[in-house]
Amino acid sequence: MASLQRLPAPQRAISSIQLIRPTRLIHTINHHRPSPSSASQSPSTTLTTNLSFKTPSIPIRTYHSQLHPRLPPHEYTNSQTAILTASLPHIPTHGVTAAALTAGARDAGFLDVSVQLLPRGEFDLVLFWLASRRGLLRAKVEGGEVFGANAEELSVQEKIKILVLERLRMNSEIKDVWQDALAQMSLLGNIPLSLLELHALSNDILTLAGDTAVDATWYARRMGVGAIYASAEVVMTRDPTPDLLETEAFVERRFEDKEVLKGKVEGIGSWVGFWGNTVLGVGRSWGLKI
Amino acid sequence: MSARSAWRALHYSAKRRAIQPTTPYRCFSCTRQASEQAKPDHERMTHFGFTNVPESEKESRVGAVFSSVASSYDNMNDLMSLGIHRLWKDHFVRSLNPGTPVANRPPHAKDQGWNILDIAGGTGDIAFRMLDHASNINHDLQTRVTISDINADMLAEGRKRSTATPYYNTPRLSFVEANAEHMPHIPSDSVDLYTVVFGIRNFTDKQAALNEAFRVLKPGGVFACMEFSKVENGLFDAVYKRWNFSAIPLIGQIVAGDRDSYQYLVESIERFPSQEEFRGMIQKAGFLIPGKGYENLTGGIAAIHKGIKPVTTQV
Numbered sequence: 001m002a003s004l005q006r007l008p009a010p011q012r013a014i015s016s017i018q019l020i021r022p023t024r025l026i027h028t029i030n031h032h033r034p035s036p037s038s039a040s041q042s043p044s045t046t047l048t049t050n051l052s053f054k055t056p057s058i059p060i061r062t063y064h065s066q067l068h069p070r071l072p073p074h075e076y077t078n079s080q081t082a083i084l085t086a087s088l089p090h091i092p093t094h095g096v097t098a099a100a101l102t103a104g105a106r107d108a109g110f111l112d113v114s115v116q117l118l119p120r121g122e123f124d125l126v127l128f129w130l131a132s133r134r135g136l137l138r139a140k141v142e143g144g145e146v147f148g149a150n151a152e153e154l155s156v157q158e159k160i161k162i163l164v165l166e167r168l169r170m171n172s173e174i175k176d177v178w179q180d181a182l183a184q185m186s187l188l189g190n191i192p193l194s195l196l197e198l199h200a201l202s203n204d205i206l207t208l209a210g211d212t213a214v215d216a217t218w219y220a221r222r223m224g225v226g227a228i229y230a231s232a233e234v235v236m237t238r239d240p241t242p243d244l245l246e247t248e249a250f251v252e253r254r255f256e257d258k259e260v261l262k263g264k265v266e267g268i269g270s271w272v273g274f275w276g277n278t279v280l281g282v283g284r285s286w287g288l289k290i
Numbered sequence: 291m292s293a294r295s296a297w298r299a300l301h302y303s304a305k306r307r308a309i310q311p312t313t314p315y316r317c318f319s320c321t322r323q324a325s326e327q328a329k330p331d332h333e334r335m336t337h338f339g340f341t342n343v344p345e346s347e348k349e350s351r352v353g354a355v356f357s358s359v360a361s362s363y364d365n366m367n368d369l370m371s372l373g374i375h376r377l378w379k380d381h382f383v384r385s386l387n388p389g390t391p392v393a394n395r396p397p398h399a400k401d402q403g404w405n406i407l408d409i410a411g412g413t414g415d416i417a418f419r420m421l422d423h424a425s426n427i428n429h430d431l432q433t434r435v436t437i438s439d440i441n442a443d444m445l446a447e448g449r450k451r452s453t454a455t456p457y458y459n460t461p462r463l464s465f466v467e468a469n470a471e472h473m474p475h476i477p478s479d480s481v482d483l484y485t486v487v488f489g490i491r492n493f494t495d496k497q498a499a500l501n502e503a504f505r506v507l508k509p510g511g512v513f514a515c516m517e518f519s520k521v522e523n524g525l526f527d528a529v530y531k532r533w534n535f536s537a538i539p540l541i542g543q544i545v546a547g548d549r550d551s552y553q554y555l556v557e558s559i560e561r562f563p564s565q566e567e568f569r570g571m572i573q574k575a576g577f578l579i580p581g582k583g584y585e586n587l588t589g590g591i592a593a594i595h596k597g598i599k600p601v602t603t604q605v
């Protein structure tokens with residue numbers, strides 16, 4: 001009983017949340033109802049709350065909401081972005097190496113030594129490539145380039161496949177040096193960040209494809225798309241065809257596998273459910289108190 | 291008996307005992323002279339280990355410490371850090387990767403190689419490693435290092451050691467005796483890489499030294515500093531403090547015959563600002579901070595701080 005009493009009542013819990021983070025609430029209201037009257041008042045309110053609470057511009061959240069502004073694809077500062085952006089054109093010639101970074105720094109008006117601005121070195125270049133391509137994919141979809149005119153008719157499954165292939169085609173110009181990047185990503189210290197980036201990509205692909213599942217399949221879907229993309233990337237590095245035809249066929253096969261696997265899992269589920277129900281029923285008919 | 295006297299000699303601690311000044315002879319006419327000679331009260335104080343000394347005095351006191359340890363500097367470092375300081379220094383130089391590989395050099399660049407300024411690098415530890423890395427790893431034979439130190443004895447030690455290296459008497463290595471807080475002989479925007487390794491905690495005015503570093507660096511140039519810092523794990527910190535305050539002065543007394551200097555070293559380590567505070571000072575001087583801004587070595591016993599001078603005209 002003592003432990004139960006310590007739990008706050010729902011009403012109190014909500015009010016305490018409001019006390020802690022008032023900016024988020026105001027911000028959500030403004031975002032939700034941009035009526036002219038609230039718009040005229042909102043700048044002063046947001047300004048004062050921002051001044052008094054000093055919350056960062058993008059507070060760290062542990063959940064996702066469509067009402068919140070989207071997080072930027074990467075968290076590099078302006079100078080870092082300048083060096084990294086200038087380094088990207090050097091990747092096909094130099095590979096994902098420190099040499100590409102140095103050349104990029106020189107192009108951006110920095111010195112050779114300025115690559116110290118990137119504490120992770122080459123891995124920063126890999127991450128920046130991944131993050132910037134992810135942002136580019138989003139921009140393409142929102143610009144309506146990917147799905148074309150018949151976006152309404154496509155199913156979510158078809159959209160996911162189109163997005164995975166579109167993302168793979170973005171790598172086509174650097175596919176010869178991409179094995180270096182895969183090697184970098186597989187280093188023990190780099191694995192967490194690489195997986196985080198893979199999750200961000202599969203999350204973006206599913207969101208852009210219009211997937212709205214919020215049940216347990218949320219995890220399964222992201223893992224599935226992530227696995228397909230990551231394995232297709234490996235195949236892509238050895239694909240000699242110009243338009244990545246082999247990779248495309250590989251992705252097709254993997255999606256078919258996914259369907260088969262899904263059918264198997266569902267079959268096992270219904271089998272277990274059937275036998276469970278039967279055993280329960282038999283037990284009850286024998287008079288067991290189940 | 292001899293054992294007891296030896297124990298006393300070892301056990302003699304460097305506690306600062308209150309000095310009883312002998313009462314000077316004072317006549318009526320001397321009073322005015324004495325009051326004129328008295329130190330002005332408003333002089334700014336700074337810390338020298340755990341004691342406070344006037345700012346004007348710290349420089350000479352630190353000078354005395356390093357003059358007395360110059361010859362046994364390396365042996366002492368090995369004993370005190372159990373040889374780990376070599377690993378730290380190697381890691382520091384490797385992470386900076388000085389020198390541009392020949393293949394990556396732009397064809398018509400007017401000045402080739404890096405211009406490195408090694409502050410407080412009297413014995414040349416870092417400078418020789420930098421030049422070795424540039425020559426052997428990057429095959430860059432143009433990168434040059436200027437060793438600057440305030441202490442002539444440490445520089446003499448470095449000069450002596452440089453005779454054993456291939457850089458002796460070449461334009462790639464030069465020695466300057468200067469105060470890092472004020473270096474008028476070094477033009478602004480002229481240095482690629484400014485390093486200060488285990489030196490900045492002895493500076494009287496650290497912020498002035500950082501500002502001077504900002505001045506001499508080219509836009510895009512890097513300030514890199516390795517210094518003792520704060521251990522983050524509480525248990526390890528306790529062990530480390532015990533080692534610092536008990537063992538190191540003792541080792542200093544046995545090996546170098548100079549307990550007070552090593553007591554000062556330990557106290558100055560303790561007084562140096564934490565990683566976050568020092569990062570704030572680097573930012574205050576105008577540097578950009580890459581990522582977290584510091585890298586802890588061996589649990590935070592030492593930390594590498596880096597700052598990059600921003601390029602104003604960004605493409």
